Structure formats: structure tokens, C-alpha cells
Amino acid sequence: MNNVQKSFYDETHTIFGHHKNKILQWIFSIDHKRISLMYLFVMLAFFAVAVIVALIMRLELFSPGQDFIDPNTYNQAFTLHGVIMIFLFIVPGIPAALGNFLLPLQLGARDVSFPKLNLLSWWLYVFGALLAVASLFIGDGFADTGWTFYAPYSVKTGTNVVWALSAAFILGFASILTGINFVATIHRLRAPGMGFFKMPLFVWGLYATSWIQILATPVVGISLIMVILERTLGIGIFDPTKGGDPVLLEHMFWIYSHPAVYLMILPAFGIASEIVPTFCRKPIFGYHAIAISSAMIAGVGYLVWGHHMYTSGESEMIKLIFSALTFFVAVPTGVKFFDWIATMYKASIDFKTPMLWTVGTFVTFIIGGLTGLIVASVGVDVYLHDTYFVVAHFHYAILGGVVFLMFAGFHYWFPKITGKMYDEKHASRAFYVIFVGFNMLWFPMFLAGMFGMPRRYFDYLPEFEIYHKVATMGSWLFALGLIYMFATLYRGWRYGEKAGANPWNATTLEWQIPSPPQLENFGTIPYVDFMPYEYKDGEPVHHFDLAVKEDSPHE
Amino acid sequence: MNTNSNQELHPVKSSVYINVFYLLIGLTILTLAQPMVIDLDLGSTLIVQLGIAFTKAILIVAYYMHIKSSSSLFKKLIYTTVVLWIVLYTLMAIDTYYRYTPNDLFR
Amino acid sequence: MSNTVSTEPEIIYDKQGNPHEVVDFNNDYEGAKLGFWLFLFTEIMIFGAMFLVFGFYLFQNTPEFMQSSGELNRVLGGTNTFILLLSALCMGLSLVKLRNGQPNTSKKFIWATIVLATIFLVIKYIEWSHEIHLGIYPGSPTLNEMENGTKLFFGLYFTMTGLHGLHIIIGIGVMFWVLALINSGKITSTDFVVLENTALYWDLVHLVWVFVFPIFYLIY
Numbered sequence: 006m007n008n009v010q011k012s013f014y015d016e017t018h019t020i021f022g023h024h025k026n027k028i029l030q031w032i033f034s035i036d037h038k039r040i041s042l043m044y045l046f047v048m049l050a051f052f053a054v055a056v057i058v059a060l061i062m063r064l065e066l067f068s069p070g071q072d073f074i075d076p077n078t079y080n081q082a083f084t085l086h087g088v089i090m091i092f093l094f095i096v097p098g099i100p101a102a103l104g105n106f107l108l109p110l111q112l113g114a115r116d117v118s119f120p121k122l123n124l125l126s127w128w129l130y131v132f133g134a135l136l137a138v139a140s141l142f143i144g145d146g147f148a149d150t151g152w153t154f155y156a157p158y159s160v161k162t163g164t165n166v167v168w169a170l171s172a173a174f175i176l177g178f179a180s181i182l183t184g185i186n187f188v189a190t191i192h193r194l195r196a197p198g199m200g201f202f203k204m205p206l207f208v209w210g211l212y213a214t215s216w217i218q219i220l221a222t223p224v225v226g227i228s229l230i231m232v233i234l235e236r237t238l239g240i241g242i243f244d245p246t247k248g249g250d251p252v253l254l255e256h257m258f259w260i261y262s263h264p265a266v267y268l269m270i271l272p273a274f275g276i277a278s279e280i281v282p283t284f285c286r287k288p289i290f291g292y293h294a295i296a297i298s299s300a301m302i303a304g305v306g307y308l309v310w311g312h313h314m315y316t317s318g319e320s321e322m323i324k325l326i327f328s329a330l331t332f333f334v335a336v337p338t339g340v341k342f343f344d345w346i347a348t349m350y351k352a353s354i355d356f357k358t359p360m361l362w363t364v365g366t367f368v369t370f371i372i373g374g375l376t377g378l379i380v381a382s383v384g385v386d387v388y389l390h391d392t393y394f395v396v397a398h399f400h401y402a403i404l405g406g407v408v409f410l411m412f413a414g415f416h417y418w419f420p421k422i423t424g425k426m427y428d429e430k431h432a433s434r435a436f437y438v439i440f441v442g443f444n445m446l447w448f449p450m451f452l453a454g455m456f457g458m459p460r461r462y463f464d465y466l467p468e469f470e471i472y473h474k475v476a477t478m479g480s481w482l483f484a485l486g487l488i489y490m491f492a493t494l495y496r497g498w499r500y501g502e503k504a505g506a507n508p509w510n511a512t513t514l515e516w517q518i519p520s521p522p523q524l525e526n527f528g529t530i531p532y533v534d535f536m537p538y539e540y541k542d543g544e545p546v547h548h549f550d551l552a553v554k555e556d557s558p559h560e
Numbered sequence: 561m562n563t564n565s566n567q568e569l570h571p572v573k574s575s576v577y578i579n580v581f582y583l584l585i586g587l588t589i590l591t592l593a594q595p596m597v598i599d600l601d602l603g604s605t606l607i608v609q610l611g612i613a614f615t616k617a618i619l620i621v622a623y624y625m626h627i628k629s630s631s632s633l634f635k636k637l638i639y640t641t642v643v644l645w646i647v648l649y650t651l652m653a654i655d656t657y658y659r660y661t662p663n664d665l666f667r
Numbered sequence: 668m669s670n671t672v673s674t675e676p677e678i679i680y681d682k683q684g685n686p687h688e689v690v691d692f693n694n695d696y697e698g699a700k701l702g703f704w705l706f707l708f709t710e711i712m713i714f715g716a717m718f719l720v721f722g723f724y725l726f727q728n729t730p731e732f733m734q735s736s737g738e739l740n741r742v743l744g745g746t747n748t749f750i751l752l753l754s755a756l757c758m759g760l761s762l763v764k765l766r767n768g769q770p771n772t773s774k775k776f777i778w779a780t781i782v783l784a785t786i787f788l789v790i791k792y793i794e795w796s797h798e799i800h801l802g803i804y805p806g807s808p809t810l811n812e813m814e815n816g817t818k819l820f821f822g823l824y825f826t827m828t829g830l831h832g833l834h835i836i837i838g839i840g841v842m843f844w845v846l847a848l849i850n851s852g853k854i855t856s857t858d859f860v861v862l863e864n865t866a867l868y869w870d871l872v873h874l875v876w877v878f879v880f881p882i883f884y885l886i887y
């Protein structure tokens with residue numbers, strides 16, 4: 006491939022025709038690759054904010070007693086941290102950023118089904134984000150309800166709950182639009198010959214996720230609207246003084262928010278399923294099982310929301326049912342882990358940075374997942390509910406599962422997105438720093454939680470001091486590691502060597518085109534009558550050159 | 561849009577719309593008449609009313625929204641949503657029924 | 668969607684030399700319809716969730732709900748049911764006419780739908796102002812003195828019919844947009860997916876009313 010080829014960084018389609026201004030060319034671009042990068046940058050900016058807020062909280066918890074934040078500010082801080090991390094970072098995270106970039110590339114499509122909708126979704130996302138930020142500076146400041154917005158407190162508190170709720174609603178809308186776009190794309194724009202069971206597994210993860218986005222997000226949307234109406238008009242639906250039932254809000258909230266955690270993890274699992282065969286140089290073990298287990302996790306994961314409510318007054322009967330269903334979700338998840346391990350078995354594994362991240366995640370996510378089973382049992386959870394055990398559990402699952410795999414994906418697709426290579430040595434060192442820091446940060450919290458340290462407190466009894474001290478020091482190490490990692494990636498982007506089309510010898514379609522990809526991705530579209538991960542003797546079986554050429558049939 | 565083939569596959573006629581319209585009118589009159597003609601208790605009223613409503617819904621989805629003549633993909637999607645709602649409603653109904661009542665377990 | 672240049676479909680060949688068409692993402696009728704159906708599913712989830720809330724409180728406050736239902740005006744509600752039914756027919760016929768190459772008749776039917784939808788809103792307005800006149804609206808002093816079940820019933824009544832009314836208003840706006848598109852030749856007898864999706868939307872609005880009407884007006 007020659008160097009004069011134009012990539013999507015040089016030319017683009019915009020919604021209003023041509024713009025001279027570079028910035029306008031970005032923010033009005035309807036190219037899925039540009040939109041994904043815009044998502045990525047806004048998302049990472051908010052990630053940075055939320056991490057800083059978290060570090061401040063950890064600093065406050067370094068020693069017992071009130072140090073420098075008062076209780077109310079602490080409440081607002083964890084709400085801000087939770088809202089940003091969930092609604093602004095991790096829910097759009099993998100689908101809208103990495104997924105948007107890769108879905109058409111992996112399917113052999115030139116864009117998503119509705120490019121304009123894609124742009125609209127980004128605009129809504131930015132708008133929602135601005136609303137959330139604006140509420141920080143108005144009146145009594147950011148909501149202090151926790152990211153769960155439980156009534157009746159969310160109806161009574163004086164802080165800007167309505168703003169936060171509207172922001173969450175709009176962000177939900179953005180996420181729905183992404184979901185619609187992806188399902189339509191996957192159904193309509195697969196390359197000829199690519200049946201559902203010839204799609205890469207990342208696409209399977211995105212497919213399951215998109216369905217959750219479509220079918221679960223509206224439920225929380227309408228319940229948030231009802232809380233808004235409750236605050237502004239007093240319709241009484243969630244207000245116990247008017248006969249309303251706050252537990253109903255909890256139901257409706259978790260009908261979305263529990264599937265939402267599977268919405269986060271499924272594409273992350275998809276990333277793992279891409280990376281494992283590539284660095285084991287082997288076809289993946291149990292392709293069908295992994296694909297179907299994604300759909301199963303999505304389906305069953307929809308029906309377990311009640312396990313967040315064991316202590317909030319739902320009936321004993323439903324507790325039993327939800328507990329049983331929750332244990333059941335572990336089965337398809339276990340299937341995936343089994344398949345990955347079986348793929349790695351007897352392979353000559355190449356421990357490049359993406360693979361390191363993936364294997365590291367196997368450790369942390371297993372801890373997060375198994376502690377999930379502990380809190381899934383009703384009796385134990387009554388004791389552990391609302392302690393740091395739960396906080397540690399979901400940080401292990403979300404941070405140690407989703408975010409780690411997202412980082413794995415960043416490293417894996419970095420050469421495709423930028424066309425450059427990062428420094429392998431520094432990148433793997435950054436992994437070790439983060440991994441150690443992460444475990445230091447959250448493992449002590451399991452213990453503290455087990456001994457009764459409640460969550461959402463700005464203060465604690467002296468006997469918990471040692472755990473909090475270790476955790477806070479871990480948080481510093483973790484933050485250092487993050488800086489190290491992003492600095493390495495930044496240096497790779499600016500000064501790295503050219504990566505070439507297929508640096509990892511991977512098999513899926515996105516590696517058969519130049520890096521960075523050209524405007525409409527593919528010059529010729531291949532006929533896909535093969536499985537996604539076909540290796541023979543450690544080499545990919547199929548090679549294509551699908552770049553856009555001067556005389557390509559398409560434009 | 562292109563591909564005339566798509567549209568010639570399943571032409572729609574005004575007569576279908578109008579026939580379905582008469583059916584819907586009939587069902588609506590039934591809906592309105594039921595409480596005036598026979599006075600049932602709440603449970604039976606709900607069954608009758610929702611039964612009629614679901615019949616109307618099926619007619620609308622099948623004919624007005626062309627699901628009858630659409631590809632199987634659309635049909636499958638509809639079934640999925642319906643099943644999802646049945647399950648969700650069942651789970652919620654179980655909680656609603658047992659909560660705070662002597663029927664609940666361990667009481 | 669404004670892609671008026673009809674290009675030849677792109678064909679690729681497999682190893683046996685059989686031709687396969689590559690779907691053009693800019694010009695995909697099935698895709699546009701699928702996307703809209705997915706959007707309709709989100710609407711179904713929204714209204715479905717509200718019905719869930721309704722059912723929940725109906726179970727907990729049965730007598731108050733039945734009594735409040737009896738206080739609603741069935742004549743106006745019933746009229747509205749027929750109006751929506753008729754408007755859904757008009758919308759469907761406008762699609763048929765357009766596809767048969769009669770854009771002018773099609774436009775007349777859209778106008779009819781708009782008029783019917785407006786009448787629906789007017790009737791709704793009369794109903795609401797009657798209730799508000801009686802002092803029944805969310806958070807009103809009169810309502811706050813009533814039974815809890817009554818408060819919930821009317822809270823839900825205003826929320827759900829309000830949300831439904833909002834959909835009608837949006838629908839009217841969309842129909843004007845569609846009319847403009849027909850006038851400027853952007854919707855034609857071969858390129859009609861926008862009108863088709865609008866009709867689907869309108870059917871959904873009708874569908875929701877098919878359920879809202881009996882559960883609010885007819886459980887007395």
C-alpha cells in the first residue's frame with residue numbers, strides 16, 4: 006500500500022456539505038470513524054473528571070474523621086462519580102467508541118445504517134453531558150442522591166436532581182439511537198455470505214448489547230421522567246405520602262440498570278474473544294457457544310434485576326426467584342471463560358500488551374464475578390448489602406472487567422485507528438502498575454465490607470483505618486498507572502512507528518484494509534464464506550487486499 | 561429509495577384497510593357497550609376489555625402495520641418483544657401479589 | 668434519504684462465480700423500515716412500563732380506581748377513540764394512494780389525518796379543562812384531600828394521556844414535514860419509506876390509545 010493514500014483523517018462526509026474549517030469537518034462528520042473518535046475523546050475527558058473526583062473521595066477516606074470535605078459534598082461527590090462513570094463513560098464506552106469504529110469494518114460495510122442518526126446520537130450525548138455539568142454550578146449543586154436516584158429522597162432533596170435526571174434521560178436517548186443503528190447495521194449490512202454465525206465475536210457482543218439498549222433503556226427513561234414529574238408537579242406515583250410506592254421506582258430503575266451492566270460487559274467479552282485467538286494464533290474454541298452465550302447473558306440478565314432489592318421490601322417469593330435466576334447467569338459467563346481458557350490451552354501465547362490486559366482481566370473479573378455470586382444469595386446479601394463489599398464487587402466487575410478490557414481494546418486496535426504503534430515495553434509496564442494498584446485499591450475493601458464498613462459514608466470507625474489507608478495508597482498507584490498508560494499511547498500516536506495494515510497477523514476484516522482506514526473503508530467487499538478466526542500453523546488462512554483504489558468499482 | 565421489487569412483493573389495497581376498519585369499529589362498539597350492557601366485576605371486565613384491546617392490537621399490527629406481509633425477521637422481533645413483556649409482567653405480578661400479604665413465604 | 672440518483676447495485680462474486688448484491692447503506696429500504704420498527708419497540712417499552720405502573724396500583728387500590736374511572740367522561744373518551752380509528756384509516760389510505768401514484772389524493776388523506784388529530788386534541792383539552800375546573804390536577808389541594816388511590820389514578824391519568832397527547836402533537840408536526848417532502852418531490856411512489864414510517868408511527872399512537880382507553884375509562 007502506498008503512502009499517498011488518503012485516510013479518513015484527511016477527508017470526510019459531513020451532514021451539511023463541505024466545510025473549510027477543520028473543527029466543523031469533525032463535529033458535523035457523518036463518518037462512523039470520526040464519530041467514534043469524538044465519542045472517545047469526550048468519554049475519556051469525563052473519565053478523567055470522574056477519576057479525579059474518586060481520588061478526592063479516597064483522599065478524604067485516608068484517615069477517619071472529617072478531613073476536608075463535609076458530608077454533603079461527599080454525597081454529591083459519589084453521585085457525580087457514579088453518574089459520570091455509568092451514564093457518561095461506561096455505557097456509551099465500548100459500543101459508541103470502539104464499536105462505532107469497528108462494527109462496519111468487521112462486517113465489511115462502508116458505514117453504519119444511519120450515519121446521520123449516529124451523529125445525532127453524539128450530539129445528544131454531548132448535550133446531556135453539558136446538562137449534567139451545568140447542574141454542578143447552579144443552585145444547591147449536583148444531586149446528592151447516589152446514581153440510583155431512589156425515591157423518596159430524590160423527591161425531597163434540594164439539590165438539582167431534575168437536571169441530573171434530564172441529563173440521564175437524554176444520555177439514555179443517545180444510547181438508544183446507537184443501539185437502533187447497530188441492530189439495523191448488523192441485520193442489513195453484513196458482507197455478502199457472512200451469516201450470523203460467521204460474524205466476529207465482538208459483533209456478537211455488540212448485537213446483544215444493542216438489544217439491551219433498545220429494550221431496557223426506555224423503561225428507565227420513563228421512570229426518570231416520572232420522578233421529574235413527581236418533583237415538579239407532584240403526580241404522586243413514587244411519593245409514599247400520596248400512596249405511591251418507592252419500591253416500584255427501584256423495580257423500574259433496576260429493570261434497566263441491571264441489564265445495563267451486561268450491556269457494559271458483553272462487548273468487553275467480545276473484545277476478549279477477538280484478542281485471545283489472535284495472540285494464541287489458533288481458531289477460537291467453541292465459537293458458537295461464545296456467540297450464543299452472549300445472547301443468553303443478555304436474555305437472562307434481563308430477568309435478574311431484583312437482586313439489587315433484597316433488603317428494600319420486595320416479597321420473599323420474588324427474592325427466591327431472582328436469586329435463582331442470578332445464579333443461572335453465571336452459566337453462560339462460565340461458558341465464555343471456559344472457551345477462552347480452552348483456546349489458550351497448548352497455544353504458544355504471545356503476551357503482547359493487549360493479551361496481557363485480557364489475561365489480567367480474567368483474574369480480576371473472576372474475582373468480581375464470584376463475589377457477585379456471594380451477594381446473589383439472599384441470606385448473605387442481607388448482611389453485605391450496602392457495605393463496601395458490594396462496592397468492591399462492582400468495581401472488580403466494572404473496572405476490573407469492562408474498563409480493563411476496554412484498555413485491552415485500545416491497545417489492540419490502536420494501530421488500526423492511528424496507523425502507528427505504541428512502545429510495547431512501556432505499555433506492558435503500565436499494565437503491571439495499574440494491575441497492582443487496582444488490587445491494592447479494591448481488595449482491602451472486600452475485607453472492610455465484610456467487617457461491616459457501610460458504603461456512601463464520608464467517615465468510618467477507627468478499626469477500618471488500615472483498609473482505607475491501603476486502598477487510598479492503591480488509588481495513587483492506580484492513577485499513576487493510568488497516566489503512564491495514556492502517556493505511552495499518546496507518544497505512540499505522535500511519534501510511533503508506522504504499524505502497517507495487519508501488525509498482529511489477525512484474521513478479521515478490519516485488518517485487511519490499510520491503517521488508518523480510508524473514508525469508505527472498503528474498495529472491494531469480499532465474499533465471506535469462512536469463519537472469522539481461521540489460523541493454520543499459526544498463520545491466518547485468508548489474505549485480502551480490500552483497500553480503496555483509484556479504479557475501485559465504488560467511487 | 562430504490563428496488564421496486566420490494567414493493568411489488570406485497571402490494572396493499574385500500575379494500576384491506578377498509579375491511580379491517582369495519583372490524584375495528586365493531587370491536588370498539590363492543591368495548592363501549594360491555595360495561596353498559598352487562599355489569600361484571602373488575603376481574604371479568606378487565607379480561608373482556610383487554611381481550612378486545614388485544615384483538616384490536618393484533619388486527620392493527622397485522623394489517624395496518626403490514627406485519628402480515630413483512631419478512632419473518634419483523635415477525636420474530638414482534639414475538640420477542642411480546643414474550644419479554646409477558647415475562648416482565650409475570651415477575652412484577654408475582655412480587656405485587658405476594659408482597660405484604662400472608663401468602664408470602666416464611667410467614 | 669434524498670438520494671435521487673439511482674445507481675446500479677454493486678455486485679460481487681463468490682468462488683463459484685455466483686453474483687451477490689452488496690447492500691448500499693445510503694439506500695436501503697428494508698434497513699430504514701427495520702430501524703423505525705426498533706424505534707417503535709422503544710416506544711412500546713415506554714408505554715408498557717407505564718401500563719405496568721398502572722396495573723401495580725390498580726391491584727393495590729382497586730376500589731378507588733374503579734370509582735375514579737366512573738368519574739371520567741366516557742362520551743368524550745369514546746368519541747376520541749373513534750376519531751383516532753378513523754385517522755389511522757386515513758393515514759393508511761394515504762400510503763396506498765401514494766404508492767398507486769396519486770400523490771394529490773394521498774395529500775388529502777394526510778390533511779384529513781391532521782384535522783382528525785387536531786379534533787382529538789381539542790376534545791382532550793375539553794376533558795382536561797373540565798377536570799382542572801373541578802380542581803383535579805396533580806398536586807392540587809382538592810386532589811390532595813382525596814383518597815390515596817384517587818390521587819394515584821389521576822396522577823397516572825394525566826401522565827399517560829399527557830404523554831399520549833404529546834405523541835399526537837409530534838405526529839402532527841411530522842405529517843406537515845411529510846407534506847412538504849411530497850410537495851418537493853422527495854417522497855414519491857417509489858421512494859415512500861418516510862411516509863410508510865410515519866404511518867407506522869401513527870398506528871402505534873392509535874395502538875396505545877386502544878389500551879389507554881379501556882383501562883382508564885371502562886373499569887368503573
Ligand code: HEM
Pocket residue numbers: 056059060062063083084086087088090091094095150151152153396400403404408446459460461462480483
Ligand atoms: C479510578 C478508579 C476508581 C476509584 C478510585 C473509585 C472510587 C470510588 C469510591 C471511593 C466510591 C464511593 C464509595 C462509597 O462511598 O460508597 C465509588 C463509587 C462508585 N463508583 Fe467508583 N471508583 C473508580 C472507578 C470507577 C469506575 C471505572 C466505575 C464505573 C464505570 C465506577 C463506578 C462507581 C459507582 C457506580 C459508584 C457508586 C456511586 C453511588 O454510590 O451512587 N467507579 N467509587
